[in-house]
Amino acid sequence: MSTRDNNCRATDSARVFDLHSHSDRSDGQLSPEQLVVRASERNVDVIALTDHDTVGGIEDAKSTALRLNLQLVEGIEFSCLWNNRTIHILGLNIDSTSDVIKGAETSQLKARAERAELIARQLEKSGISGALEGARRYANGGAIGRVHFANHLVESRVVSNHAQAFKRHLGAGKPGDVKTLWPDYDEVIQWIHASGGKAVLAHPAKYKMTRTKLRAMLDSLCAEGLDAMEVVSGRQTPLQTQELAALANRFGLLASTGSDFHAPGQVWQELGSQAALPRDVNPIWQAW
Ligand code: AMP
Ligand code: MN
């Protein structure tokens, strides 16, 4: 047992899992290959690449994982709506080459491209021009998103950092927060199941919902076949972990764990460094 196994099931006593990460095919900084190399260096045994609405990095990640003797779980992080709010549902252990995932990817990327135009138009109204071209340059042909706009806003000195970009221009309730183009959660869960994967509610604590609202959402999602939820996402307090574990058990959901890694230097979401799953939950890898 490694020291990290202390009182935990983030490992199955031998393996370290990180089931949520991003590459430069969406809004991460590393290429899929660099990401898997970093995971290996950090002693992760099982890594899921879960780029936003694209599986464009899976093939490269897979071949690197094979070379380095890591297990690569094919994944995706779908953006969707519940009650008109944007939420994220991970598809884990999907078949990324399946027609249903290819079709889903096409429609999600189209939605992202259209949303990018709307975001740019909104920013234009705030006196910020050229944002679409700037963001496209950062997306570099991948799944374009708000982080690419944030990069542009920082580069063009409209703001001094990402946090400010979201706080002033891109975050909830701000002009760049355009969210009406995503499909509803039931469709996304169907896509995931049709491709053989497990549907996992991502980072439940990040939606800033009241407990009542969160339970109402889980009721809806479970009625459509949600399989699991992230009980650990990035760095969080032990109390948060405990509450999320209780919620998973209450709804009969499997538990997942992931860093939500985007870039080196963000220590609160470094690959494989998230806390262990508590002992009293059923880890999602039991189903594999
Ligand atoms: P999108 O999927 O294009 O709507 O962008 C969502 C992504 O933006 C998240 O996955 C994060 O990577 C990033 N993000 C969201 N909120 C913030 C924030 N306040 N500061 C920095 N990055 C953020
Ligand atoms: Mn992201």
Ligand code: MN
């Ligand atoms: Mn997310």
Ligand code: MN
């Ligand atoms: Mn994510």
